[in-house]
Amino acid sequence: xxxxxxxxxxxxxxxxxxxxxxxxxxxxxxxxxxxxxxxxxxxxxxxxxxxxxxxxxxxxxxxxxxxxxxxxxxxxxxxxxxxxxxxxxxxxxxxxxxxxxxxxxxxxxxxxxxxxxxxxxxxxxxxxxxxxxxxxxxxxxxxxxxxxxxxxxxxxxxxxxxxxxxxxxxxxxxxxxxxxxxxxxxxxxxxxxxxxxxxxxxxxxxxxxxxxxxxxxxxxxxxxxxxxxxxxxxxxxxxxxxxxxxxxxxxxxxxxxxxxxxxxxxxxxxxxxxxxxxxxxxxxxxxxxxxxxxxxxxxxxxxxxxxxxxxxxxxxxxxxxxxxxxxxxxxxxxxxxxxxxxxxxxxxxxxxxxxxxxxxxxxxxxxxxxxxxxxxxxxxxxxxxxxxxxxxxxxxxxxxxxxxxxxxxxxxxxxxxxxxxxxxxxxxxxxxxxxxxxxxxxxxxxxxxxxxxxxxxxxxxxxxxxxxxxxxxxxxxxxxxxxxxxxxxxxxxxxxxxxxxxxxxxxxxxxxxxxxxxxxxxxxxxxxxxxxxxxxxxxxxxxxxxxxxxx
Numbered sequence: 001x002x003x004x005x006x007x008x009x010x011x012x013x014x015x016x017x018x019x020x021x022x023x024x025x026x027x028x029x030x031x032x033x034x035x036x037x038x039x040x041x042x043x044x045x046x047x048x049x050x051x052x053x054x055x056x057x058x059x060x061x062x063x064x065x066x067x068x069x070x071x072x073x074x075x076x077x078x079x080x081x082x083x084x085x086x087x088x089x090x091x092x093x094x095x096x097x098x099x100x101x102x103x104x105x106x107x108x109x110x111x112x113x114x115x116x117x118x119x120x121x122x123x124x125x126x127x128x129x130x131x132x133x134x135x136x137x138x139x140x141x142x143x144x145x146x147x148x149x150x151x152x153x154x155x156x157x158x159x160x161x162x163x164x165x166x167x168x169x170x171x172x173x174x175x176x177x178x179x180x181x182x183x184x185x186x187x188x189x190x191x192x193x194x195x196x197x198x199x200x201x202x203x204x205x206x207x208x209x210x211x212x213x214x215x216x217x218x219x220x221x222x223x224x225x226x227x228x229x230x231x232x233x234x235x236x237x238x239x240x241x242x243x244x245x246x247x248x249x250x251x252x253x254x255x256x257x258x259x260x261x262x263x264x265x266x267x268x269x270x271x272x273x274x275x276x277x278x279x280x281x282x283x284x285x286x287x288x289x290x291x292x293x294x295x296x297x298x299x300x301x302x303x304x305x306x307x308x309x310x311x312x313x314x315x316x317x318x319x320x321x322x323x324x325x326x327x328x329x330x331x332x333x334x335x336x337x338x339x340x341x342x343x344x345x346x347x348x349x350x351x352x353x354x355x356x357x358x359x360x361x362x363x364x365x366x367x368x369x370x371x372x373x374x375x376x377x378x379x380x381x382x383x384x385x386x387x388x389x390x391x392x393x394x395x396x397x398x399x400x401x402x403x404x405x406x407x408x409x410x411x412x413x414x415x416x417x418x419x420x421x422x423x424x425x426x427x428x429x430x431x432x433x434x435x436x437x438x439x440x441x442x443x444x445x446x447x448x449x450x451x452x453x454x455x456x457x458x459x460x461x462x463x464x465x466x467x468x469x470x471x472x473x474x475x476x477x478x479x480x481x482x483x484x485x486x487x488x489x490x491x492x493x494x495x496x497x498x499x500x501x502x503x504x505x506x507x508x509x510x511x512x513x514x515x516x517x518x519x520x521x522x523x524x525x526x527x528x529x530x531x532x533x534x535x536x537x538x539x540x541x542x543x544x545x546x547x548x549x550x551x
Contacts, residue, residue: 001087001478005063006032006076013058030068030075031475037072047072080471084462084528087478091531096481096538101142107307108134108144110319111240114151115227115247116160116181119234121368121422125350128408129416130319131240131544132493133348139542140488145243145311149303152224152247154296156185158206160223161216162198163188177226207293210252224249237374237404239544251302255294258301258338259287267337277334282326285334300331301338308340315344317491322349322417348491351419353411377403380428381436385551398548402439403428405545409435412543413497433501438540439548441504445533446549448516452526464521465528469510473528476503480535484542493543500539507532 003021010016024033036047036054043050051069058067058074063086065079110130113123130146137144163184164173172180192198209216224247235241259275262268268277273290285297307313318328328347336342382399385392392398410427413434414420430436465474480499487495507529516525537547 002032002063002076002078002083003482005078006034009058009061009064009076010034014054024073024075027472029070029073031078032076034074034076035072036074078475080474081463081465083478084465084474085460087474088460088462088527088531091477091534093534093538095534096484097139097141098481099141101137101140103143104141104315105143105145105311105313106137106315106317107147107311107313108137108317108319109147109149110134111235111242112149112151112320113227113231114156116157116178116223117151117185117227118178118182119231119370121370121373122353124370124373124407124411125353125416125420126319126321127235127238127240128411128544129348129350129493131238132412132496132542133317133319133488133491135542135544136484136488136493136496139484145307145313146241147307148242148245150224150228150245150247152220152227153249153252153299155203155206155293157209157220157223158202158204159188159199160185161205161209161219162201164219173222173226177223178230181223181227203291203293207291210293234370234374237371237400238408239546246303248296248299248303251299251306252294254302254306255298258298258305261338262287262334265338267334277337279330279333279337282330282333285330296327297331297334300327301335304331304335304345305340315346317346317348319348319350322351325349346491348416350416353420353422374404374407376424377407377428379403380424381406384428384430384436389551392550398551401546401548402436402551405439405540406435408543408545409438409497412493413501415494416492435545438500438504438536438545439551441507442533442536442540442547443549443551444511445507445529445536449526449530449533451517452522460524460527462524464524467510467514469506469513470525470528473503473506473510473532476506477531477535480539484539487542496539496542500536500543503532503535503539 006021010019010021019034019038021032021034024030034051034054036050039045039050040047045053048069048071051072051074054074055067055069058064060066063078063082064076065082066077068075068077108130110133111123111127113119134144134146160181164181167184167187169180188198188202205216209220228245259268262275262277268275268287270276271284274286275288276284276286278284285301286295287298287301288294304316307316320328325347332342332345332347335345378396378400381403382395385395385399406427410422411420426432427434428436430440465471476499483495483499487493510529514521514525516522516529519525540547
């Protein structure tokens, strides 16, 4: 809104056509600035002089209250009361939505746990980052296909088959499937340290599975079905859903087409019995191993082609850890050699999630189950509620939403590329930069609005919103559409999370400095905080977090 107003004024009053507006780093410098450095060559003057001359030639109007020239920047100061008059009446549940992606389809792949392995806290990152990115796409008008690419194929199943035949107990498998499969998986790797030949047994077992060995296939199907049942419990708690949950095995009958295409285009070659696609500047893609087994590369290439040709997706987004950067560069490079446009294929990497005692490893068995983390979060929040608000109704439901929200926010408030050290004291804190702090702020707003139901209504006079913190909030509310636009463009949900923290801090400053009920500005201030509440709710929803109205 304010950028459009300044853009129009600059074009009309300064006659400029090619320029770039930005937000000043120092808030006291203004709300929008025009850097003048690029004009030096054209006007043959210093940026400092150009900015001062521009300032003399601009007549403030509309939203622009005044202009100033500082260090080569022409700064525009916005009339916050006029902005509030235009802005607050239009803030509703759809504020910030647009149709930029209308009639466009994107496949967002996220979560993608491995069958027969625990859904540990390490899987949280892909799940919540991907779910948020999918919501951001929808908010901008895209048709989103949510894809859970389950790891249900590959050599690890050869390992599990060998392990189960040696150490598996059917009764234990049925009672605690994931825990028992973890036990035998760890046992396999312990055995392999002393007897490495067992690794070859696993490779042969997977080759047999690919060839259709009935015994192995029956065992594999049981592993898959039991695992998916366990995963669905976690997704239900996180309110995460998918349109397709295709395992890698879904593409088993589609991989030969990839191999045939590579050979027909003469981009593949044999190397020590294996089939590869050579790539520039990186290791080759391995399409077939020397024993004719397929690889992750083959399956990911088949899945990409399926999404493009069958699902008609024009953008592919993969929310997968940063340790897979090379893998996706290889896959995209190989797809490019097959003739596919890879310019809209995006790998969204993220850092590891670990506890203070180091990195988790399935092979070593030191995995912390996400289900246990979510339950503990709920119990910690419930303890806080009983201490601070024992009369609260629906304590269990509120604790569940705030607890799970705290885990999600604790992840998404960080730049996804950074590693996260899990810290309960940081995640569950009503005073810190946390999910519970956001929830508490929203509940405080709802409490004020409930008390205002009998407040006498009158016409709004936005010129009353003069307090500096009110002006700060008005500016923040105006920024919301551009904030979520940046979060989508960069595939960085933390931009939304950090914005919400800033908005909540400003509201709580307002709460302590500005009286609402019974003040001369009561109606205007209620309108302002109602708008804040709607934006907080919208932002939390984009992060995959449910709100509570009391806590």
